Each structure stands twice: as structure tokens, then as C-alpha cells.
Amino acid sequence: MPGKLRTEPGVADPDAFYARLIELHEGLSQDESNKLNAKIILLLANQVGDDAALQEILEYARNSLKK
């Protein structure tokens, strides 16, 4: 995919991050998990900042659901 999106590995220890992410949800109800994910997404969006990159992410993610 062209554009602003970083597609090469950027997280130093992917296994550790993934495990922390899943652990974060442990013991939560579905509603709580949804809210947790929403907060994480908004925080990450603010961290990214770049409007073009965010737009690309939103479009990719939505379009990928149609596959």
C-alpha cells in the first residue's frame, strides 16, 4: 500500500506487546473490552497525529472488512 502508512515492523518486541495487549483484557466484560479498545485507538491516533496516515488507516481497515 502506498502513502503514509508504515507497514514494516515497528514494535521492538511484538510477542511481548501482543501478550500485554491480551492480558489487558483479562477479566473484562465485552462492553469493558470495547471501551478499552476504543480508548487505546484514540490514544494511538493522537500519538500518530498525521491526518493523512490516519485517514489511510481508517479506509484500509474499513475496506478490509469487505473482503
Add this chain to the structure above:
Amino acid sequence: MAKFQDVGKARRRARQARRTYPFTRPQELGSPEVRHFPVVIAGGGPIGLATAVDLARHGIASVVLEKTNTVSDGSRAICWAKRTLEILDRLGTGEQMLAKGITWNQGYVYFGNDPEPLYTFDLLPDKEQKFPAFINLQQYYAEEYLVEKLAACPDSELRWQNEVVGVENGTQGVRVTARTPEGEYRLDCDYLVAADGCRSPVRTMLDLDFEGRVFEDHFLIADVRMKADFPAIRRFWFDPPFNPGRTSLIHKQADDVWRIDFQMGWHVDREEALKEENVDRMVRAFLGPDIDFEYEWVSLYTFQCRRMQHFVHDRVIFAGDSAHLVSPFGARGANGGLQDVDNLAWKLALVLKGKAPPALLASYDAERIQGADENILNSSRSTDFMTPKSEVSLAFRNATLELARDFPFARRFVNPGRLSVPCVLDGSPLNTPDEDRFTDRQRPGAPCIDAPVRVAGKDMWLLKQLGDRFVGLYFADGAAPKDVPGVEVLTVSSGFAANLQDCKGLVAKHFDAKPGTFYLIRPDQHVAARWRRFDPARVGTALARARGGSNALA
């Protein structure tokens, strides 16, 4: 005498055992005298046998007590990692393993019904090494080779149908009671190595802990014999059409045996799942109707990630599955166990010869607990990825797999098993921390990386020149310095005059060596210390520390 209860349930044709070994009446039976051995080893699996062979290399006599009369009666452990092959090469069976096994370096990961892999990975980035990333070989071959090797050690014994039924552990030694078909007898030893497997009777007799997680899932292994032209790579599926919503794996072994592994879910009826028609149905769904096959071994298993809090308890030392258990994804069970052996044998030998304080054995505990924790962490994470435990973790898992089709970053998050790599013993009390600047790769605690060298004009491998004793690698031309007692110094350079001619320059590259660089290498081929300049006093201090001396384990 079947060793494992699952064998043969799926089909009577499944192998019961390869061959049996005769029971020989031990001379101690009926004798009032209690014989003494330096080391008794409970369990004649790969870990117990390798321990005995390694000890014999150090001149330490041992007796292995094995309760059955045969080697493993199923394929069981099949993936032998490069480091394990290097350890076995030091023990003398590595080349047999390599010749008989199926070499593989690559893994392919598939998702859904897409015939193209989601991605592939290569486990051997540095090609110029004696051994490949992995070979696949049925466990019984590994055991048979070690049985042969042990038979050639005159002071070591392997006693079939001798079961350890009593252990009196003391601060000065251990009294072991063994049961045979003709009665019981006792042996005394300085140390008992408990290599008696995941249900370790010795662990139970000593009433010791074994803590960790049980994973709520079942996996079906169907090892089948067939002529198939599938590639000899590790192929792993998420959500394949032949096992929807779950995972599967296929992998080639020697003698046209193939391991096929199916995730089955937690709520299965064990009896039902193992019925011949049900196993057939699973295998046929994968292979299709046309391939002829017969069963080699069938097993339905669950798994746990557990370890003992400590592996050394007075004079009883635990190694392999008795000390730690992992899920099979990652091949970290037998491979982890053989790293235990590699770590333990030289230490035990030095202690028994009075050349190192008993405290050196505490470093086995520290170093191998570190190794076990690394293995448990990696195999737990793989299992959590494969077996999502909640809706949200399933959503993340599937999102990761879908993203992995499009993006390289997401492939790093996909976890189909992180395959066994040797533990770097960072922070070990035996290491001398760097004072000089080096790259990280061969830092203190790291196992040495193999490379081609020339010795007296002949092509050899570096690792074959190391091991069993402390070696100094001195990157210099000319004569080796002789003034470090207890260290055999080998010079390394690109010239002919050196002990080891670094013919391709790879040794210097891996070790980040410059003229004058000196490495102190442990008997298990791990780096103990390194310097930019050779200083006999510093080497002596580092050697004392690596042998559990006054600078360590105070």
C-alpha cells in the same frame, strides 16, 4: 511393555515398541553391601542417557536406572534444534542424527483455504554452520544412538527394568532404592540426577512443587507412514478447511513418517477422539482419499507450562521434563532438556573431582531456570495466540492474521510457535561482564556460533574444537601463551600458523575479534568472558568465577 498409555489406541497396528533390551540381574540384588556410584540417573530417556554419556566424557561413572525395557515407543519429540545437534555432536551422536534426520530450515504459515502461505520464515540466517536450524527425527532414534554410545563407556551402566522407588536425600549423598523384576536393592551416590520425565516419581517422592499453567485444549498427533511428495518444511495452518476454526501442522520425519497435528478444542471426549474411525476422518480430511497410509503413533494430548521452583535440592538434581514442562509448539521440550544436560555435566564433574565448590551447582539452578522461563514464556505466548481464550483475544488473533496478508509488520505478531533457540545466559553469576567494547552477539553467556575453520590444513568446524574443557580463543598469529593453568589456549587467525585457521573470516566476524582479542569459553561452549587484550591475571580471575569460585555465588 508399552511406555506410554496412549500408544496403539487408535489402531492395533500402531507400533507398540521398537525393540526390547534384556534385563540383566544387578549384582547388588541379594547382597548386603550397598554399592556407591558418583552419580545415579533416574530415567533412561534422551536426557538421562545424554547425562550419562556427557559425564563419562568427563571421567565420571554413572548408572542409569530405566523402569521399562525399551526406548520411546512413539515418535514423540521429533524436532531437534541446531544447538541440540551441536551438543549431541560433542557427545558423539550428532552426525548420526544429521544423517538419519530430515533437515529443514524453513517454516510456512497458512491461513484459511488460501493455498499460498501467509508468510514463510527462515530459521538459519547464517548458513555456514555444521548443523541446520532443525532436523526432524523420531525420539527413539536419538535414544538408540545414545544407548549405543553409552554402551561404549566402560564405567557407565544402563539398567533396563530398574525403577527408582525410594530416595533418601541427604546433604552428603543419596540412597536410592531400585525395584527390578527379581527384587529390590539399594545404591548410594553422591548425586542423583532425576531425568524421569514430566510425572517424575522422584519429584513426587521428595514431595516437591511443580507450578504453572494448564492449557485448556487438546491436540491430536497422528504420525503416519506414507509416500507423499509434500515438502520437508514445517507447514502450519490457522483455520484450515480440513480443521475449521483450529490449527494444524504437518512435518516430515525419517522413514517416510509424517507428523500431522490437529488442534481439537477443550471439550472433546478422549475415548471418542481416539477411535480409529475418528482419527481416520481427521487424517483423511487433510490427506484426501487417495493417499495410502498407516499409523506409526497416535496420541491425544493436553499440555501444561510448569516448572519446579528450584532444580537442585541438596544432592538431587532435576533435568528435562521432570524440572520443567512446555507446550510442544516451539520444540522447546527435549531441546531445553538437552541444554540442561550440557549445562550440568561439566559442573557436576568438576564438583565431584574436587576442582570446584559444590556452590557451582547453584549456577545450574540459576542458568537453567532462566532457560526454562524463556521456554515457558515463548511457548505460553504461542499457545495463547493459537488458542484464544476470549472473544476479544480471538478478534485480535484473526485481525492479526488478516493484516498479515497485507503488511509485513503484522506477520511479526503472528505466532505459530517460536522455535527453540539456545538461551543466552545473560546475568549469569559465572559471567565476567565486559570491560571492553564488543558487539552483543557473542557476549558473555552466549553459546558460540559455529563456523568453518582449518586445523592443520584440514577443513573442520569451530565448535568441534571447543567443549568439554575451558578453552581460550586467542585471535593472534604465532604461538599460544601457556601461562593460564586450567585453560587450553587456541590461536585463531587467517594465517596458517594459528591453531585454528579462520579460513572464511567468519570466526573473527561473529566474535567481533581484532588482533589480540581473547575469549574464555566454557566446557558447554558458552562464552564466559572476553577482552581486547590478553591478560593472564584477568583470565585467571574469570576462570575462577566461571568455576563457581570466590568471585561468584558468594
